[in-house]
Amino acid sequence: MLGRVNHIALAVPNLDVAVARYRDSLGATVSVPQPLPEHGVTVVFVVFDNTKVELLEPLGENSSIAGFLAKNPDGGMHHICYEVTDILAARDHLKAAGARILGSGEPKIGAHGNPVLFLHPKDFFGTLVELEEVKG
Secondary structure: OOOOEEEEEEEOOOHHHHHHHHHHHOOOEEOOOEEEOOOOEEEEEEEOOOOEEEEEEEOOOOOHHHHHHHHOOOOEEEEEEEEEOOHHHHHHHHHHOOOOEOOOOOOEEOOOOOEEEEEOHHHOOOOEEEEEEOOO
16 A cells, blocks of 8 residues: 655754755755645655655744644654555555544645655554655
C-alpha cells in the first residue's frame, strides 16, 4: 500500500530563518513559500535527490502548527508523508484495521495539488502520518 517517503515535515517558528539556514548554510534548493490557508500553514520544500523536507510555519490564528510550536518553541519534526496510489482505498484499509483518520476522513488537497489525509499519531507510535495520493 505505501509507496516512497514523499517528505518529512518540520514545524518552524520563522520560515525566513529556516529557509536561509537550508539555502545558505547547507546549499539546498528551496521552493518559494506557498500559503495553504485551508491547512493553516505556509510551506516551502527543500528539495533533495531522493525526497523533500517540508518547512511549515503557522498561518492564521487557528493553525494547528501554532499549538505544536507552543509546545516546541524551537520547532521540530511534525509529520512524515508517505505516498499511496489510491488514497480512498488506503483510508478504507486503515480504518478497517483500526487506525483513526483525522478530520472528516475525507481527503483535502495538499501543497502538491494532490489529495492528502492525516492519521492519528497515537496509532503510529507518536508520529503524525500524512498520506498523499500520487499517480504513476
